[in-house]
Every structure is written in C-alpha cells, then in structure tokens.
Amino acid sequence: MNLRLLPISLLMALAACSNATPADPPLAGARIGGPFQLIDQDGKAITDKAFAGKYRIMYFGYTYCPDVCPTTAQTIGAAMRLLDKSDPAVSAKVVPVFVTVDPERDTPAVVKQFVRAFYPRFVGLTGSVAAIDSVKTEYGVFASKGKTTPNGGYLVEHSNAAYLMDGDGRPLVLLPTEQGAQATANEIKRWVKTNT
Template sequence: MAGRAMNTRLISAAVAALLLSACGTQPGPRQDPPLAGARIGGPFALTDQNGKAVTDRDFAGKYRIVYFGYTYCPDVCPVDVQVIGAGLKAFEAQDKARADRVVPMFVTIDPERDTPPVVKEFVANFHPRMVGLTGGVDAIKAAAKAYGIYFAKRAPTAEGGYLVDHSRQVYLMDPEGKPMALLPAEKGPQELAAELAKWVQ
C-alpha cells in the first residue's frame, strides 16, 4: 500500500508539472536572437533633433530600432521609416507596456543637409517617440561603420542637389545595445510588429 501511495504521489506530481508547463508558467529556454554575437553597434556621440548632444548611454535599458538614411532621400528612406513607425504603432496596440521599451532611431548619413531642425521635422511625420540623430561628418561615419552601413554621396546634379547611396538595414538592438535581429521593413508594418513581439521582453 505504501508503495502504491508513493507511486500515486509521483504520478500526481508529474501530471501537475505537465499542466504547469502547458499553461506556460514554466517556459522553455528562449531562442537566441539571429544576430547574437555579431559585431554590430557600439558607442556613439551624436546630436538629436532638438540640438542636444546624446550618446549610446542615453538609451541604456531600452530596445532600439536603428535605421540609417537621409531626409532628402526621394524614395526608400521615407517608405522604410514609415513602416518602422507604423510597425511600432501596431506593436503598441498589441502590448503597450513592451512597446514602450522600444526607441525608434533615425540616423542621418547626410549631416551636411540634415541639421537638427530638418531631422526633427522629418521624424515627426512617422512616430511621436522617434529620435532623429545627426552630427559631424566624422561622427556619422564612425556610427555608420560601427553598424556596418555603407553610404556614398553621388556627384551633384546641375541644380546642385545630390543623392546618397546607402545600405538600408533595420536593426533591433537589445537594452544593452547588442544586436538582436534585422527587422523586415520590406514586408510591411505587421511583419515588423510581429518580429518586435518575438524579441522584445
């Protein structure tokens, strides 16, 4: 009888553990982010859209969406940044507490034209919490290099304007500033929101 009672208790304990696991109170190990360990990101010292000097340390404890582009871009940059803003808004609608931990960041690769007021007007079109960053040419080059961003200014047109060729990765960085994932801006806001929901805790 004692053995049967012991077996019953063991079975009951095993069933209880299974039920707890099924209810999600004991989640399994979290999957590593796809960019875990990649040499992307690092310290920076730039100027925000309000003319305030900022560094990477000002965003410690926050997830960051980081995108490099320029406000005079005629096509891809406005589309990408619009998707970032809309995707974050969609994530906010699903889980505001987690979404509030995410800072969307637009970093210009055209600091000669993208002064703080220009950047401020640009980012205000896409999300109320979007941070626009500019700075000296050398500081922008250093930040772009740290994030693996290519850019090159084309020759001026007859009117004096110019385009800037650049890569268009959208990075999700963790609260320590380490890379987590590339966000699929090319797939639209809902896909971007789903990726945020997957990694932001």
C-alpha cells in the first residue's frame, strides 16, 4: 500500500485506531499544572510537593454537584479499584486527587466525606477562594457560581476534566471518564511506568 496516496484524514484515522502508545503523551508541553498550597481533607496544609514522584489524577468539581462530579469521581474510584486488582504496581504509583471549585461550602470535613465515598486513597483538597482561584488558573479549569436560590443554595458551572499528571507534575493525558471505568483504567495503564 502506498501511504503517500492516502488522504491525510484517513492516515489520521488509522493512527487513532492504533493501540500503540505514541512516543509523546497527548498533553506533552501543555501549560497545565503548577504549584499550589491548599488544605487536605484532614485540615492539614498541603502543597504540590506532597505528590512529587507520584502520578496523580487531578479532578476539579464540587461536592454539592447533583450529577456530573459524583459520576466522574465514581468512575475514577472504580478505575482505581480495577487497577488494584489487575495491576497493583500501577495503582500504587497513582494518587487520585479531587480539588473543589466551591471552597465556600466544601470544608475539609465535607470534602473528606465526599472522597471517601468513592475510593479510600482519594485525596480531597480545598482552601481559600484565592488559593482555589490560583490552582484553577494553573490547570485551565473554568468554574462559575450560578444564581443563589431563595434557600441559599446554588450550582457551579465548571469544566469536567480529569488530568493524568506524571511524577513531576507534567500533564500526560485527559482521562476518558465519560467512557467508563475500564477505559479510564486502560488509559492510566498506558501512561504509568512502573519500572522507574
């Protein structure tokens, strides 16, 4: 087959269907991630340095979210459980991290209850509004508080992305959480190196 005669779109489709891991991760070089100073689910100050050497899943949401955030957190937790069984060496190198975009309501205690519902090693992070705004900027996360209802409640519109970051805090790939736990676990396995 003469590949020079195939249309570029067909070549791209063939490449997309390949199971081979590309040499460079899809998000290599993207300006996603950076230093942060937040509070963990136990009320302790924590920085990005606490995760040095560990792959991490960075997911941004909020605990009062009626549907998207619990579904995505559940998928991440289920993917980690799959890896616990099938590839414990991979699982041991990954820390799932939930960062709230609603720090006014998501206290450490509230975040702790949320993350523990999905996976025991899920780390929950909150902080001041300024600290959360800073980390949202670093990770390119959109979040906007909606109108307050008469009972004082509100929704937060936000982007729904789970980033897999390497041990140096560099972005690797967006995890396909919308495709379910197995697809998410497979993508984690594709990029996490256990021989380093």
